[in-house]
Amino acid sequence: MPDTFPLTDRASGDIMFYRGAEAITVGRFLADVAALASRLPQRAYALNLCLDRYHALLGLAAAVSRSHVMLLSADRTERRVDEIAAGYPDLYVLTDADAVAHASGWQPPADALFVTAEGQGEGGPNPEIPAARVAIIGFTSGSTGEPAAHPKPWGALVGATRAAAARFGLTGPGTTTLVATVPPQHMYGFETTMAMPLHAATASHTGPHFYPVEIAEALREVPAPRVLVTTPLQMRALLGSREALPPLMSVISATAPLAPELANEAEQAWKTPVLEIYGATEIGSIASRRTTAGDAWTLYDGIVLERDAEENVHVGVPGMPELVPLADAVAFLPDGGFRLLGRRTDMVKLGGKRASLSSLNRLLMQVEGVEDGVFVAPEDLDSNPAARLMVYAVAPQRSAGEILSALRRQVEPVFLPRRVVLVPSLPRNEIGKLTRQALATLGRQPAQDAG
Amino acid sequence: MSSAIAMESEVAALIVEALHLEMAPEDIAPDAPLFGEGLGLDSIDALEIALAVSRRYGFQLRSDDERNGQIFASLRNLAAHIEKNRVQ
Numbered sequence: 001m002p003d004t005f006p007l008t009d010r011a012s013g014d015i016m017f018y019r020g021a022e023a024i025t026v027g028r029f030l031a032d033v034a035a036l037a038s039r040l041p042q043r044a045y046a047l048n049l050c051l052d053r054y055h056a057l058l059g060l061a062a063a064v065s066r067s068h069v070m071l072l073s074a075d076r077t078e079r080r081v082d083e084i085a086a087g088y089p090d091l092y093v094l095t096d097a098d099a100v101a102h103a104s105g106w107q108p109p110a111d112a113l114f115v116t117a118e119g120q121g122e123g124g125p126n127p128e129i130p131a132a133r134v135a136i137i138g139f140t141s142g143s144t145g146e147p148a149a150h151p152k153p154w155g156a157l158v159g160a161t162r163a164a165a166a167r168f169g170l171t172g173p174g175t176t177t178l179v180a181t182v183p184p185q186h187m188y189g190f191e192t193t194m195a196m197p198l199h200a201a202t203a204s205h206t207g208p209h210f211y212p213v214e215i216a217e218a219l220r221e222v223p224a225p226r227v228l229v230t231t232p233l234q235m236r237a238l239l240g241s242r243e244a245l246p247p248l249m250s251v252i253s254a255t256a257p258l259a260p261e262l263a264n265e266a267e268q269a270w271k272t273p274v275l276e277i278y279g280a281t282e283i284g285s286i287a288s289r290r291t292t293a294g295d296a297w298t299l300y301d302g303i304v305l306e307r308d309a310e311e312n313v314h315v316g317v318p319g320m321p322e323l324v325p326l327a328d329a330v331a332f333l334p335d336g337g338f339r340l341l342g343r344r345t346d347m348v349k350l351g352g353k354r355a356s357l358s359s360l361n362r363l364l365m366q367v368e369g370v371e372d373g374v375f376v377a378p379e380d381l382d383s384n385p386a387a388r389l390m391v392y393a394v395a396p397q398r399s400a401g402e403i404l405s406a407l408r409r410q411v412e413p414v415f416l417p418r419r420v421v422l423v424p425s426l427p428r429n430e431i432g433k434l435t436r437q438a439l440a441t442l443g444r445q446p447a448q449d450a451g
Numbered sequence: 452m453s454s455a456i457a458m459e460s461e462v463a464a465l466i467v468e469a470l471h472l473e474m475a476p477e478d479i480a481p482d483a484p485l486f487g488e489g490l491g492l493d494s495i496d497a498l499e500i501a502l503a504v505s506r507r508y509g510f511q512l513r514s515d516d517e518r519n520g521q522i523f524a525s526l527r528n529l530a531a532h533i534e535k536n537r538v539q
Contacts, residue, residue: 210494211501213511237498241505351495386495413486413493419473 001319004128005158007033007061008198012123015175016197017054019206021221024054024117029061030126031119036062039113045091045137047071047084048185049108051098054206055115056184057194059094060136064154065127070136073147074185074353075412083147084139085109098208131155131319138187138281141355150282156319158199160284161191163300163318165200167288168227168252168275172201176249177222179205180229181215186352187281188254192229202227210234212241225249231352232258233385235266235274248272253291254279255352257340257382263291278340281354283315283324287337298337305330305338327354348377348389351414360415364391367406369398372426374434375417388418392442394425455530462530469503470496485523497523509539 010016010026017024036058040046046063048070050056063070071091073084085091093112100108129135135154139147165171178196182189196202205222209215215238219226228251230238235253238245239262248270253263254277263274278297279285287297299305304316306323313330314323329341346356357375364373373393381387393403400420407416427438463476466485470492485492492500501512516522522532 208514210514211498211512212505214513233495233498237502240502241511243511351493386499388495414495416493418471 001131001155001159003132004130005154005199006128007065007126010198010201014201015203017057017204017206018177018222019054023203025122027122028119029058030124031121032058032117032124033061033065033119034124035119036115037065040066040068041092041113043068043090043092045069045071045088046094047073047081047088047091048094049073049076049081049099049112050094050096050115050184051208052096052115052206053180053184053193053204054117055096055098057197057204058117059115060194061198063094064129064135065125067133069134069151072136072138072185072187072190074183074187074189075139075141076185077412079410080139080147080412087147087149129154131158132321136190138190140281141359150324152284153319153321156284156317157195159302159318160300161195161199163302164191164277164285165196165202167300168250170196170200170202170227174225175201175203176225176227177203177205178227178229179209179215179218179222181207181209181234182229182231182255182352186255187284188277188279188352191279191285192252212238212243216241216243216245219248220246227252229254231255231385232262233351236262236385239265239269245270250275252277252288254285256349256385258291259383260291267292280327283317283320283326286315286317296333296335296337296339298335305332307332348381348415350381350388353412353414355412355415360389360411363410364393364403364407366410367395367398367403370395370403372428373403374426374439375415376439389415390419390421391417392421392423392426392439394423398422455527455534458534459526459530462533463526465503465507466500466526469499479526481527482525484525485529492523500529504533507539508533508537510536 012027014026015023016026016029040062046068048056048059050059060070093109094115095108095112096115132153134151135157136152138150170176178192180192184190184193193204197204205218209218227249230253232253250272251266251274258276266274273290276289276291277285278287286303287299289297302318306314313326315326316323330338331341332338346358347354348357360375371394375389375391377389378387400422403420426434428434459481463479467476505511522529
């Protein structure tokens, strides 16, 4: 791997973004980066909470140009932002008008910097950035719920982008437009919306494209070839809306397992291959498959899987200083690929976010008046994109609604229980454990209060 | 019953059905936020509601409606937005 990579390897006239139908070239981007970089404070870390995808990319590029590290958190609850700020006292917050206007009710800190595209003319510095320097830090919920940091060197980021571009036919000549529906702060959204335009022959679309009609309009606004980068949940909503889509080169799905039936329906409706990415915040994207062709995953070039003496699997990513443990159990295949063997039972993934049930249980037990309690994942969690958790709680003095309100201050919305069922006691065994079978019997008992 | 209130109960029933909520439609307070404090819905639910609305009322929800019109600020806002934009 070379010692440095430029901020972008694309030509000045290349298109890297679309705002509506308006094209933003690399030249204009570099002018916008220079303008923003000159406004950044003299601090080491940038927490990038921009909602507009182009603003988010400007934040990354300006921070990296100034040798700052960008912090990437898909969780913007007050609790998580405070936790990150406590861990990185030397940080500043980047945000934009969209992030503030959004209905989440979130308010940025008073000294947050508002990102706008304010460059003059075309062109600006395109710095060479050391491959070994940490460019971004992603966060997951650690085993006790605290943010666990996953640093990624610039070289690893560029290497992964180029490997993904090679896999999906995005190396040029010509520019492919990616309409990516995932927030830029999600690692999958980051890679496809922010990293790709810098080091692959792609242009992203600023959004918003959350609802089906917006996704369809964005696709119609941009020239072919087009790739829709999305999630099983949004794919299902888009199919259900019956919006007509222009011709697509492919659909790429990630964040949750894609059911083969849904993949097949999408391939039939949109006359295009549906491809799926496997990855995680710690490692980024590492493998892909065509869902309708079978359940085997093919690793990106350069990715290595190793099994240690305790049967744990670790991933080697080019440019990363160390092997990274894999969160899922896998079986190796003779051709170098792998098959997933199901998730580890403590980890649940909803809306593209992971949490450990034991950390959720700990938060539940901290709720005043809860004497015992447990989060339960439904059986169809891995196949139903809209599946939700539920809670059984022993709390004689509290109502289900009160428990939910208390959890709301601590838990990200997707992990909030859809039902809180109050029970007289939990069927713990002699060592205090709750088995799945015992919990199943609870589900059949009449509830005291279904809230 | 005024037509606005009739629309609110119709939309409340739609939400309960679309999201499989274990509550009666009349238990959704017309003024309480649907997201966050209040009913506690999130982005997954927003997509489900958008799908149900497009099927029942023939138009599509948008992020701009969510920002400018604050359609999820309450059942009342959502019902008014649907009444204004419905094509069936």
